[in-house]
Structure formats: structure tokens, C-alpha cells
Amino acid sequence: MTIDSQxxxxxxxxxxxxxxxxxNAETLSRLTAAEPVLVDVAPAGDVVPGMTPSTILTSGAPLEWHEYTGGQRRAVLYAAVYEGLAADLAGAEQAIESGRVQVRSTQQHACIGSVAGIYTASMPVLVVRDETHGNTAFCNLYEGESRHRLNYGSYGEEVVTGLRWLEEVMGPLLAECLRRTGPIRLKPLMARALRLGDELHSRNTAATLLLTRELTPAFLDLESTEHAAAARAVFEFLSRNEYAFLRLGMAAAKATADAAHGIPYSSVLTGMALNCREFGIRVSGLEDEWFRGAHPRLEGRFFDGFTEADAEWIGGESCVTETIGLGGxxxxxxxxxxxxxxxxxxAMRANNEAMYAITVGEHPDFRLPPLDFRGSPVGIDVFKVLETGVxxxxxGGLAGKDGGQIGAGVLRPDLDCFTDAADAYRRRYVTG
Amino acid sequence: MTIDSQxxxxxxxxxxxxxxxxxNAETLSRLTAAEPVLVDVAPAGDVVPGMTPSTILTSGAPLEWHEYTGGQRRAVLYAAVYEGLAADLAGAEQAIESGRVQVRSTQQHACIGSVAGIYTASMPVLVVRDETHGNTAFCNLYEGESRHRLNYGSYGEEVVTGLRWLEEVMGPLLAECLRRTGPIRLKPLMARALRLGDELHSRNTAATLLLTRELTPAFLDLESTEHAAAARAVFEFLSRNEYAFLRLGMAAAKATADAAHGIPYSSVLTGMALNCREFGIRVSGLEDEWFRGAHPRLEGRFFDGFTEADAEWIGGESCVTETIGLGGxxxxxxxxxxxxxxxxxxAMRANNEAMYAITVGEHPDFRLPPLDFRGSPVGIDVFKVLETGVxxxxxGGLAGKDGGQIGAGVLRPDLDCFTDAADAYRRRYVTG
Structure with missing residues (x-):
């Protein structure tokens, strides 16, 4: 593969x-100069461009409705029920087929999805603006550590209660906090979390602690207001859920990747995303096309006696963190x-070090102490991937066929979508 | 050295x-079974056994007053002035020489000293009880990140203001918090900090964050009381001072080491300490004798253009953390x-791994993720040190001749005190 692809x-x-x-140098410069800042938390329907009350977003390169299968399809249908757009799953199917409910990709709305990545209009989203380049990206809120979450294709009393709590308590309270603290700069916090044992995709413990501390002055202020109980509850949620920061990191990464998108001749990735059928990549110099290939190979650890046979692909865009030099x-x-x-x-060090071979630079702010403060490898180049075969x-987290998270592991995409992207690059810039 | 000492x-x-x-197995068992719990914060004079209003404690194996020199001597004299036991340094000299003020070692009072390790009766101390073995140890509070601190031999308006704040605000407020949160178990918090990039001697950033989060419910409770301003100030201090946890870790380590002390035939260390003249070790099976030797060799990094020539030994017992399997x-x-x-x-990994050769076991709770969760090396054996020459x-932090911290680095004691301890062991248990 290496010789051919060179x-x-x-x-x-x-x-x-x-x-x-x-x-590519310009793309790198944008990826590293981005300054993502958390400016607000608001219902998706109020702030996400193009989001209507009947829009449902889901992870991955866009598919036709009939192409969605398994847990991801189930999650979209449940979302219609949750949002009151249908009474039950059959009604939801009808509403979508009739066009009364529109299913679209997160990627078409500057959003970024965790696992199935379900957004409805009433769900609160983190609003992250890249202060350097002026663009904004969004991510909705973490449902908590339960194995049963809408984003893992689960539904029921527990899921609904959790989502309503995010909508009625956590979202408004975070917005109230931000009015008091002012915008929160995320890059310094994320750079610091790397020195505290996070990689900011599957580990966010330190970032969640740092975020909690950033918010604590607001929690203290709110003690004397009608928001006191909500502030306590949100503090408690953040204390219990070490993963909570991930959504904010994803919004920051999406804002960063979008800022680097659309540079003619660039062969650097500005997106990686999964849906139930494919792994896809987006390339800065190749407009909004997604190059699609097989699902990644998986080296995982399964929880509770589950095995690889129980795993199901139901989408996922948290790999936007890898796109900007974090995670793997x-x-x-x-x-x-x-x-x-x-x-x-x-092995983790070796995995990390291998990424320098396929990236165009080293991040000036995301420094890796175990690699003697070398900047993280950033800016995945389609051609470097093909030249090296790396x-x-x-x-990433792994979803189960019956819903729920059943494990976690390292994913390695196939080369096929990179080959397609290189072909498209040649068609566009050489033979086109 | 290796062959001789074998x-x-x-x-x-x-x-x-x-x-x-x-x-040694029993010593290891006590070192690892200890359950240090923060139970109170109170003035040293109220809780430290044998502490009188005219007692001053300082770091290291006990010395005669005339043996204290340089910054450590200066720090003791300043302490007498701070405590109102003398009007000035000359008066303090007189008070000590006349016996009106008593200078004693922290070690004689279950206390543990940072750098010069100065305690006066009015200074608040963290009270840490080992719930498994029932003994209690103490450490006073961190003065903050200023280069100028009494424990580095500095004095002046800034130092006094800082110490008074600890006495009047931080100490009482922490005590008030503990009345609300109840005792705080330290071992789980410390074990967790190791997974968040601390080694709990020279890096305490994560532990300070975790402690802050433990205290936050109390800070919130205090918002509606007369302690609100103090709670805000203490929160702010903990947010600004990443080192703040160290004193608590030292008290936990001292309680742990003391629990393992006094086991006949044990050749395991239960103390390492510096004073201005010597490095000293205490051995579980050799009663309260300190075996004294040359100051450690230093591999340091100096701040602000200082060099090794500017460094001065003024005491230090934070190496109690190494004694229980933390720090180096x-x-x-x-x-x-x-x-x-x-x-x-x-080099840091290699330093860490080398310690398995001189310890009697691996800590069941202090697990090191970079060494694939191997338990930290714990229980330094005098004979293993001599057999290996390791x-x-x-x-540790480095003090400067003109006061203040001027750097940080890795310290390596000489073998001489280990040789003396082994001689004493043979005299006591073989030829004695």
C-alpha cells in the first residue's frame, strides 16, 4: 500500500x-490560531442556523432517510417523540417520510454530534465562537454516565428525565453563569488539561474539574438568587460526570476545524465523522464533499462481558478532536x-508519536508533557496518510446493538476514503 | 560501593x-494500610502535643540552637518576632538563649515542615488522623506562591500579612468547612491525583483542584453566613495556588510514616528530613534516632538566572512524601x-523505576498509570539502598541565600547516613 500510494x-x-x-501551511495556521470561546448556552432552535422546530440533526456525513439503520435510525425516531413531533415510533416514521420532520446532518448546521449526535430544537447547545476567525459552532449537552442515553440509541423514562433536566435546569443555569463569568476561553483550559492527564476525547476529567472551578464563582453568586438549587444541581452533575467537558471540547474543535475549512489547494482534513454506514472525511480544499469509506477497525475493551459481536456503529463525530490535534x-x-x-x-505513546508522520505541523499551544512538551501533531494531510499508510x-466509545455504551477503544479508519479524497483532489486541481 | 555494602x-x-x-513486611503493611483523614484545622498551640505558646518548631533532625545557621536560623528568629515573643532579632536570640523561647524539631511533635518548617503556637495546622492506626499528624498552611515566605527564610510586611491571613481567615474558614463537609479522606483523593498528573511532592495541581471541589459544597453553604467573604477568599487562594495541597499531603504522609514507626527489626525508613546542616533518616526499628549525613546532591533548574552557587540548605521535610511512595x-x-x-x-520514568530496587513493596492504592498501573515503590529499605548503591x-524546591525560592530539582542523598543506620542496626540486633 505504501509504495502504490506514494x-x-x-x-x-x-x-x-x-x-x-x-x-496546507495556511490551514495549519488557522487550525492553531483559532481561539474558541464559550459565549452562551441556548436552545438549538434559537441559535443554530437553519434549525427549525421540526428539524432533527444526527451525526455523520448526510444520508437519505432510508439509509439510516439500527441504533442511529432508532435514535432519530425517539428524538421526534421526545420533541413532541410524533406520538410514537410509527408516527415518527410517517412524519419523517412525509417531510413534516426533516432529518439533517449536524455538519450542515455547524453542529457536532456525540455518537448518534441527536439534536432537536428544544435541546440546549453550547455556543462556541472562534474569536480569531469569527465563526461559531455548537454542541449539545452531555447526558451523563448512564449506559442508556438517546445518543446511544436508548430511550425510556430515565432518558427523558435526563434530557428534560438538561433542557430545564442545566442549559438555563449555564447560560446564567456565563452572564456572570463572561465568556470562557477554552484553549488555555484545554492546553492545561493536557498537563493534567486528559487527551480531551476519551478522557476529560481534568478539563471538567477546571471548568467546574471556572464556574464556581458564578455558583457562589447564584446562592442568593432563585437559581441556587439549580446551581447546586449543576455543580453536583459536573462533580459526578467526568466526561462532561467533552461536549465543550467538541464544540471548540468544530469551531476550529470550520475556521480552517475552504482553503483552495489544501489537502488537510477539516472533519472526520461516522454515521451508521460509513466513516467519512472532509478536506479543507475540497468544499463540502464527504469522502466515505468503511467503518474503522477497532481495538477495544468491552464492558460487562460484552464482545465485539455486540458492537454497532450508530454514528459519532467526537473525532473532531483528533482533527485538531487532540484525542489519539x-x-x-x-x-x-x-x-x-x-x-x-x-503503546499509547507509540500511537501518539506515529501521528507526526501524517500531520502538517505541531501545535504551538497543545504541548504534550510525556513527549517532552513537543506540540501535538496537527493537520492530517490526505497525501501523507496515503504516502505512509499510517x-x-x-x-472513542463503542455503542451496543441493544442501545447503550458497551465499551471503548481505539479506532483506525480504512485508507479507502483517503484514496477517494486524493482522487478528487487530482480531478479538481490537476486534471479537472 | 555496591560490592562493599552488599x-x-x-x-x-x-x-x-x-x-x-x-x-519489614509489617512496616509495609502499615505504610499502605494507613487511612489519613483531614479532621480539623486549628492553631498549633491548641492541638499539637507539647506545643507551648513559647515553642518554635523547625524542620529536620533536632539540633542545638548554636548549630542552626543561615536562612533556617533566621527563619526561627523571625518566627519569634512574628509570634510576639521578641521585639526584634536580637531580642529573639536572647529569648532563645535564655530558654524563654524553646526551639524544637517538628519531628518531636508529630509535625512536618516545609523547607525551614517554622511553626509557632498561633499558626493554624491541618490535623490529619490515620483512621487505621489511630495516630495524628500535623502540618501548617501553605503561604502562597510568593518567592518570599517565612519558610524560605524571608520576612517583612508581605510575609506577615500572608501569615496573619492564614491565621485569621484561611485556618478558621477551613475548620468551618470541615464542620460542614465532615472529615475528608485523603488517600482516595491522592490516588486520584496520581492519575491527573501529580506526583504529590513538587506537583499538586490536580490534588488542589480535587480538594477545592471537595470544599465547594461548604463554600456554597457559607454564602448565606458571616463567613461568605472568607469562603470566597479561600476559594480564590486555592484557585491561585496550585501547590496548596502539598501541606495536606505532607500531613497525610507524616501520619502514615509515624504509623509504621517503631517496629523492632524493621530496616525500613519512616522519615527523611533536612536541616541546615544535614540530611537525616529515621528507621522504623531503630527508635527515634536520626542518622545524619551530607546534604543531597542536586540536579536542579534555577529560576530567574540564579545558579547553584546561590542555593542554601535551610531545612525541609516534604520528602516525607517519598517515604510513603510518592514524589520521586x-x-x-x-x-x-x-x-x-x-x-x-x-529520565523521570527511569528515576521512578529505579526506586523499585530499594523498596520492600508496591503500593496497592497509589497506582502509576505511566507504568501501566504498577503500584508505586514504597518502603525504603536501608539494606537495599546499601546493596544496590541506589x-x-x-x-524538591531550592532555597536561596538571600531568602526565597530560587529553583527546584531532584535531590539524591549520600549513602553515608544509610551506612550509619546499618551499623546501628547491627549493633542493636546482632552484636549488641
Whole structure:
């Protein structure tokens, strides 16, 4: 594979290659100069561009409705019921087929989805603005550590209660906090979390602690208001849920990746995403096309006696963190993840170090202490992936066929979508 | 050195060697079974056994007053002035020489000292009880990140203001918090901090965050009381001072080490301490004798253009953390320390791993993720040190001749005090 694919980069005409290098440098510069800031928390219907009361968003490159299967399809249908757009699953099917409810990709709305990545209009979203480039991205709120979550294709009393609590308590309270603290700069907090054992995809314990501390002055202020009980409840939620920061990290990463998108001649990735059928990548210089391929290979650790046979792909876009030099690209920082997703400390370092071969630069702010403060590898280049045969290492959670999270592990995409992207690049910039 | 010193262990009579092994196993069991719990914060004069209004404690194996020199002597004299026992330094000299003020070692009072380790009766102390073995240890409060602190031999308006704030605000407020939260179990918190990039001697960032979160419910409760402003101020202090937890870790370590002290035939260390003249070790089976030797060798990083020539030994007992399997013995967990004390990530792992050769066991609760969750090396054996020539690795701060902290680094004691301890062991248990 390595020898064949080297041809891709080598056979670019000199002038194209020169433009590609310059474009990739600009993409890197945007990826690293982004300054994502949490500015608000509000219902998706109020702030997400193009989101209507009858829109449902879900993870991954867009599919036709009939292409959605299994847990991801179930999650969309449950979402229609949750939002009151249908009385039951059959009604939801009808509403979607009739066009009364519109199913769209998160990616079409500057949103980013965790696992199935379900958004309805009433769900609160974190609003993150990239202060350097002016664009905004969104992510909705973490449902908590229960194995049963809408985003893992589960539904029921527990799921509904949790989602309503996010809508009625957590969302408004975070908005109230932000009015008091002012916007929260995320890059310094995330850079710091890397020094505290997070890699900011599958481990967010330190970032959640740091966020909690950022919010505490507001919690204290709210003690004397009608929001006191909500503030206590949100503090308690953040104390109990070590993963809570992930959604904010994803919104920051999405804002960052979007800022680097749309640079002609760039062969650097600005998106990786899963839906139930495919793994897909988006390339800065290739507009909004998603190059789609097989689901990743999985090296996982399964919970509670589950096995790989129980796993199901139901979508997931948290790999946007890897797109900006975090997650698997900062894995060496988080040796504690061994206990969660398997592997050894040495393997995690090796995974991390391997990513320098397929990236265009090193992050000036995301420094990795276990690699002697080397900047994290950032800016995945389609051609470097094909030249080396090295694919991105992605940390991730695993969904089960009957709903719920059943494990965690390292995902390695197939080369096929990279090959397709390189072909498209050549068609567009060389032979086109 | 290695070949010579091997003789020490090898020539113990079989019956003594058998008793030594059993005693060392019991020492290990006590070191690892200890359950240090923060139960109170109170003025030293109220709770430290034998502490009178005219007692001043200072770090290290006890010395005669005339033996104290430089910054440590200066710190004791300033302490007398701070406590109102003398009007000025000359008066303080007189008061001590006349016996009106008594200078004693922290070690004689179940206390543990940071750098010069100055205690006066009015200073608040953290009261930590080992719930397993019933003993109690104490440590006073961190003065903050200023380079100028009484414990570094500095004095002046800034130092006095800081100490008074600890006495009048921080101490009473922490006591008030504990009345609300109840006792705080320290071992789970410390074990967790190791997974968050601390080694709990020179890096305490995560532990300070975790402690802050433990206290936050009390801070919230206090908002509606007359303690509201103090709670805000203490929250702010803990947010600004990443080192704040160290004193609590030291008190926990001292309670742990004391619980393992006094086991006949044990050759395991239950104390390491510096004063201005010497490095000293205490051995579980050799009563309260301190075996004294040269100051450690230093591999340091100096701040602000200082050099090794500016460094001065003014005492320090934070190496009690190494005595219970933390600090240098968990150094692999804290690669971020490179930025503070020099070295490389690889060297830190190697330092950490070398400690398994001189310890009697692995800690069941202090697990090191970068070493694939191997338990930290714990229980330093005098004979293993002499057999291998490997000395304990100690993380530490460095004091300057003109007062203040001027750097940080890794300290390696000389073998001399270990040789003396082994001689004493033979005199007591073999030829005695």
C-alpha cells in the first residue's frame, strides 16, 4: 500500500504541489490560531442556523432517510417523540417520510454530534465562537454516565428525565453563569488539561474539574438568587460526570476545524465523522464533499462481558478532536485511559508519536508533557496518510446493538476514503 | 560501593534476617494500610502535643540552637518576632538563649515542615488522623506562591500579612468547612491525583483542584453566613495556588510514616528530613534516632538566572512524601514537572523505576498509570539502598541565600547516613 500510494503525492505537478504546501501551511495556521470561546448556552432552535422546530440533526456525513439503520435510525425516531413531533415510533416514521420532520446532518448546521449526535430544537447547545476567525459552532449537552442515553440509541423514562433536566435546569443555569463569568476561553483550559492527564476525547476529567472551578464563582453568586438549587444541581452533575467537558471540547474543535475549512489547494482534513454506514472525511480544499469509506477497525475493551459481536456503529463525530490535534493525537498525555479502553502506556505513546508522520505541523499551544512538551501533531494531510499508510488513531466509545455504551477503544479508519479524497483532489486541481 | 555494602545485608545472621523480613513486611503493611483523614484545622498551640505558646518548631533532625545557621536560623528568629515573643532579632536570640523561647524539631511533635518548617503556637495546622492506626499528624498552611515566605527564610510586611491571613481567615474558614463537609479522606483523593498528573511532592495541581471541589459544597453553604467573604477568599487562594495541597499531603504522609514507626527489626525508613546542616533518616526499628549525613546532591533548574552557587540548605521535610511512595517515587506520573525542575520525561520514568530496587513493596492504592498501573515503590529499605548503591530520588524546591525560592530539582542523598543506620542496626540486633 505504501509504495502504490506514494505515487499520489509524488505525481502532483510542481505548481500544484507548491500551492498545496502553501495552502496546507495556511490551514495549519488557522487550525492553531483559532481561539474558541464559550459565549452562551441556548436552545438549538434559537441559535443554530437553519434549525427549525421540526428539524432533527444526527451525526455523520448526510444520508437519505432510508439509509439510516439500527441504533442511529432508532435514535432519530425517539428524538421526534421526545420533541413532541410524533406520538410514537410509527408516527415518527410517517412524519419523517412525509417531510413534516426533516432529518439533517449536524455538519450542515455547524453542529457536532456525540455518537448518534441527536439534536432537536428544544435541546440546549453550547455556543462556541472562534474569536480569531469569527465563526461559531455548537454542541449539545452531555447526558451523563448512564449506559442508556438517546445518543446511544436508548430511550425510556430515565432518558427523558435526563434530557428534560438538561433542557430545564442545566442549559438555563449555564447560560446564567456565563452572564456572570463572561465568556470562557477554552484553549488555555484545554492546553492545561493536557498537563493534567486528559487527551480531551476519551478522557476529560481534568478539563471538567477546571471548568467546574471556572464556574464556581458564578455558583457562589447564584446562592442568593432563585437559581441556587439549580446551581447546586449543576455543580453536583459536573462533580459526578467526568466526561462532561467533552461536549465543550467538541464544540471548540468544530469551531476550529470550520475556521480552517475552504482553503483552495489544501489537502488537510477539516472533519472526520461516522454515521451508521460509513466513516467519512472532509478536506479543507475540497468544499463540502464527504469522502466515505468503511467503518474503522477497532481495538477495544468491552464492558460487562460484552464482545465485539455486540458492537454497532450508530454514528459519532467526537473525532473532531483528533482533527485538531487532540484525542489519539494527544494520547500519550492520558495513560489512565488504559483502564478504560485497553492498551499499554508504551503503546499509547507509540500511537501518539506515529501521528507526526501524517500531520502538517505541531501545535504551538497543545504541548504534550510525556513527549517532552513537543506540540501535538496537527493537520492530517490526505497525501501523507496515503504516502505512509499510517491512518489517524481515534479514541472513542463503542455503542451496543441493544442501545447503550458497551465499551471503548481505539479506532483506525480504512485508507479507502483517503484514496477517494486524493482522487478528487487530482480531478479538481490537476486534471479537472 | 555496591560490592562493599552488599556485605551489610548478607552478613546478618539467618535469624535476624528472618525477623527483619517479617518486620519489614509489617512496616509495609502499615505504610499502605494507613487511612489519613483531614479532621480539623486549628492553631498549633491548641492541638499539637507539647506545643507551648513559647515553642518554635523547625524542620529536620533536632539540633542545638548554636548549630542552626543561615536562612533556617533566621527563619526561627523571625518566627519569634512574628509570634510576639521578641521585639526584634536580637531580642529573639536572647529569648532563645535564655530558654524563654524553646526551639524544637517538628519531628518531636508529630509535625512536618516545609523547607525551614517554622511553626509557632498561633499558626493554624491541618490535623490529619490515620483512621487505621489511630495516630495524628500535623502540618501548617501553605503561604502562597510568593518567592518570599517565612519558610524560605524571608520576612517583612508581605510575609506577615500572608501569615496573619492564614491565621485569621484561611485556618478558621477551613475548620468551618470541615464542620460542614465532615472529615475528608485523603488517600482516595491522592490516588486520584496520581492519575491527573501529580506526583504529590513538587506537583499538586490536580490534588488542589480535587480538594477545592471537595470544599465547594461548604463554600456554597457559607454564602448565606458571616463567613461568605472568607469562603470566597479561600476559594480564590486555592484557585491561585496550585501547590496548596502539598501541606495536606505532607500531613497525610507524616501520619502514615509515624504509623509504621517503631517496629523492632524493621530496616525500613519512616522519615527523611533536612536541616541546615544535614540530611537525616529515621528507621522504623531503630527508635527515634536520626542518622545524619551530607546534604543531597542536586540536579536542579534555577529560576530567574540564579545558579547553584546561590542555593542554601535551610531545612525541609516534604520528602516525607517519598517515604510513603510518592514524589520521586511517583515521578513518572508528572511529566509536566520537567518545566519546573528540569529533566526529560524518559529520565523521570527511569528515576521512578529505579526506586523499585530499594523498596520492600508496591503500593496497592497509589497506582502509576505511566507504568501501566504498577503500584508505586514504597518502603525504603536501608539494606537495599546499601546493596544496590541506589539512593532515594527526592523532588524538591531550592532555597536561596538571600531568602526565597530560587529553583527546584531532584535531590539524591549520600549513602553515608544509610551506612550509619546499618551499623546501628547491627549493633542493636546482632552484636549488641
Amino acid at each position: 505515487a499520489f503525492a509524488l505525481d502532483l505537478p510542481a505548481d500544484v504541489e507548491e500551492r498545496r504546501r502553501a495552502a 493525537f494527544a494520547q500519550a498525555c492520558a495513560p489512565t485511559l488504559q483502564a478504560y479502553q485497553g492498551g499499554t502506556s508504551e 491512518v489517524p488513531v481515534i479514541d | 556485605a551489610f545485608a548478607l552478613d546478618l545472621p539467618a535469624d535476624v534476617e528472618e525477623r527483619r523480613r517479617a518486620a 517515587f511517583a515521578q513518572a506520573c508528572a511529566p509536566t514537572l520537567q518545566a519546573y525542575q528540569g529533566g526529560t520525561s524518559e 539512593v532515594p530520588v527526592i523532588d
